[in-house]
Amino acid sequence: MNLDSFDLAILEIVQENNLRSHASIGEEVNLSASSVRRRLTALRDSGVIVADVSLTDASKRGLTFITSVSFEREDPEIYGAFRKAMRDEAAVSQCYAVSGDFDFVLVVHAESPEAYEQWGERALMSNPAIRRYSTSVVWSRTKFTTRISPAAIEAGSKK
Numbered sequence: 001m002n003l004d005s006f007d008l009a010i011l012e013i014v015q016e017n018n019l020r021s022h023a024s025i026g027e028e029v030n031l032s033a034s035s036v037r038r039r040l041t042a043l044r045d046s047g048v049i050v051a052d053v054s055l056t057d058a059s060k061r062g063l064t065f066i067t068s069v070s071f072e073r074e075d076p077e078i079y080g081a082f083r084k085a086m087r088d089e090a091a092v093s094q095c096y097a098v099s100g101d102f103d104f105v106l107v108v109h110a111e112s113p114e115a116y117e118q119w120g121e122r123a124l125m126s127n128p129a130i131r132r133y134s135t136s137v138v139w140s141r142t143k144f145t146t147r148i149s150p151a152a153i154e155a156g157s158k159k
Contacts, residue, residue, distance in 0.1 A: 001046040064138040068102035
């Protein structure tokens with residue numbers, strides 16, 4: 001989908017607050033409410049907008065762990081099985097295949113260090129393809145956003 005300036009402006013607004021009315025968004029971007037509704041429908045149908053959600057504060061629900069995972073060898077079948085397993089893990093909120101010293105980086109949530117340890121033993125240590133995993137505990141969060149603004153990145157903006 002080719003995004004025009006109206007689409008980009010609408011995306012900026014709904015990434016900040018997707019509960020705003022179509023009329024309110026239209027006033028800000030100089031479009032009618034029905035045009036905003038049609039554009040949002042097209043953005044959802046095309047997969048540019050993948051979900052409309054409420055974000056929760058992870059620190060109010062336990063601890064966050066950043067987990068780096070290394071495999072014994074690079075193998076598409078092993079990676080595929082791991083990806084599927086991580087999609088099915090409720091404790092894993094994010095899973096990334098990465099370059100560098102590790103093969104995957106996970107963001108994992110648990111109520112306590114003990115609960116994370118039990119999860120790690122079950123989900124990671126029991127997998128014979130995993131060589132090792134390393135965990136960092138998140139003490140505090142300096143920045144968190146779900147906003148994606150490629151134009152700001154390209155322009156060097158610090159928005």
